[in-house]
Amino acid sequence: MSETHEDREPLVRIENLTKHFSQSSGLLDALWPKSPVKAVDGVTFDIMEGETLGLVGESGCGKSTLARTVLRLVDPTDGAVYVNGENLAELSGSDLREQRRNMQMIFQDPQSSLDPRMKVGPIVEEPMKAHGLYEGEREERARDLLEKVGLDPQHYNRYPHQFSGGQRQRINLARALAVNPDFIVCDEPVSALDVSIQAQVLNTMQDLQEEFGLTYLFIAHDLSVIRHIADRVAVMYLGNVVELAETEELYENPQHPYTEALLDSIPVPDPRSTGTRGVLEGDVPSPIEPPSGCRFRTRCPELIQPDQYGMSDDEWAAVREFTRAVKRRTFEAEGRDDVDEAFFPDGYPDGDAGSVVADAVDDVLAGDWEDASDLLQESFAEQSICAEETPAYTVDSEFGTAEHRAACHLHRDEHGAVNLGDGVGADSDSAPADD
Incomplete structure (x- = not known):
């Protein structure tokens, strides 16, 4: 992780990516049409070659949907996903299948993502067979990969139930590496593991990243895990990325109230600590009718007052x-x-x-x-301007060199802040939601 952000080239480029799910009610749609669920709504960012981009946010904010849309496991409603310069949204058939060889995914539950009827060796070999790779060398490569992820190659003929949770996730990692991908999406890969095992798996992933030149999109709830493994962090709220910065910059210099609330909620491992953890008021609005302007405004402790009032x-x-x-x-x-x-x-x-x-x-x-x-x-x-305009700014970084983006109107009058316009936050034409 010694290479700077500017030295890298984007391996993955996501431009205004949108995924809406329809609420079809069949024959009644003509009489009572339903608005779609806006799970991902206008997300834009790059993932640099060889880096780990962490993606954090509350449950239901759209992280997993974004990951699956990036890999074309679900088709995007709008926008583009460029991997190695090719737009996945425009590919189909054999072209999409060929590009998918360069992309793999590790799922959250290490047990349910492995076929209990198959032995570990054939599980690792399955991607090779699907893409017609390494014929005649598959068993040797599977054993080699098992060893690289920290397992005994002699366990090639064992079944998944004979392994612990951490070992099963290592099997998933070996399977993801089987076709020598460039890009791996990790959807909360350690959240189901014991804390004592999480660090071991994370360290293995970092070693493999360095050895194979991998690029990770790493999704997690645990902000401590993200701080350990990520080069940059994207914070997601209600289908939008509200802040994006290098890891140290984001943790030491958060520029969005939602990010600050997430960081304040991290437990302090000190029984003598008397500080209160940050708690956000209210519920997350519905993704069917998200708030206009800034989507976080209905819960924001720093909502900007309208210009016509001169209150203290x-x-x-x-x-x-x-x-x-x-x-x-x-x-x-x-x-x-x-x-x-x-x-x-x-x-x-x-x-x-x-x-x-x-x-x-x-x-x-x-x-x-x-x-x-x-x-x-x-x-x-x-x-409030928070309801009338979509916020999208870049602000000065204090702890890094990469661009620091913050979708918050608190930065509208700051020296050095640049308004990026639409495409980063919520759609400015979204229907208002109740506060």
């Missing part, structure tokens, strides 16, 4: 908290004094903002929670 930071924080509490009805409204004490102990903001808050409190006290929520949403959340 404390006043805006109080309005933001009240807006979300009304939407989720998380408090009892027994009287105005109770509401004011809970959210506005220092009084309402001045001007139009205070008038909107006062009207919303009146609605809440009258039991019209929905009207109060609509008023607050229309006056504050939907008027």
Whole structure:
């Protein structure tokens, strides 16, 4: 990993990759058409030759769908995936089959991804047979690969159930290497393993990467694992990549509130630590109707106030908290004094903002929670630049030389920040979602 980012050439180039899943209801579609599920929506990044790109994010954010779309295990709805200069989205038949020899995948569950009726040797040889490679040399190559991944070649005739979880994942790794690929997608390859075994498997993968010149797309939930193995990290939220930077840069200088929340949630292995872990408020919006502008805005602790209001930071924080509490009805409204004490102990903001808050409190006290929520949403959340424009910026790197991308409007006025325009964050025409 001594080679710098600039010294490498892109092996994989992903441009505005989109994968939407239809919600077909058969004959009723004509009467009640359903919006598609936007699992991956306009993702763009490169993976350099010989590097490991880590991909992180909450469950359901689209990581695995992105991985399968990159390999054409599912067809993209739009966009392009270039591998060695060829667009996989345009290939089919024998051309796609030939290109797939250069791409392999390691799945999350090492047991279910191995055929229990086959012995280990034939499992490793199967890709060679599928692509017509190494005829007459397959057993020798399978035994050699088993040894390279840390297994005994004499286990060639054993069945998968005779191995531990870590050993089974090494078998998957040997199978992926069987056709000498350039690019391997690793979909949470160590999440099902004991912590004591994870480091051993990761170290083996790094050794093999150096020996065979491999390029990895490495998906994981564990940010500590990503920090150990990745050269760069892409952070994904609700179908979009919201931040992309070199590993040290991202961990030491996060530039997106969602990334900061993920890093704050990492457990501290010290029983004396009294700090609280970062917890995001609210639920992830539906990928069927994602929020307009920045998709993270409905949960963002740093949502930007609309330009027409001149509230202080404390006043805006109080309005933001009240807006979300009304939407989720998380408090009892027994009287105005109770509401004011809970959210506005220092009084309402001045001007139009205070008038909107006062009207919303009146609605809440009258039991019209929905009207109060609509008023607050229309006056504050939907008027923010976070709702009106798709964020896509590059910012100055402090701990690396590679480009640091952050899809957050907090950088719109910073010196050195460059607006990349559409294609990195969410589609700016997406329908607004509730805060």
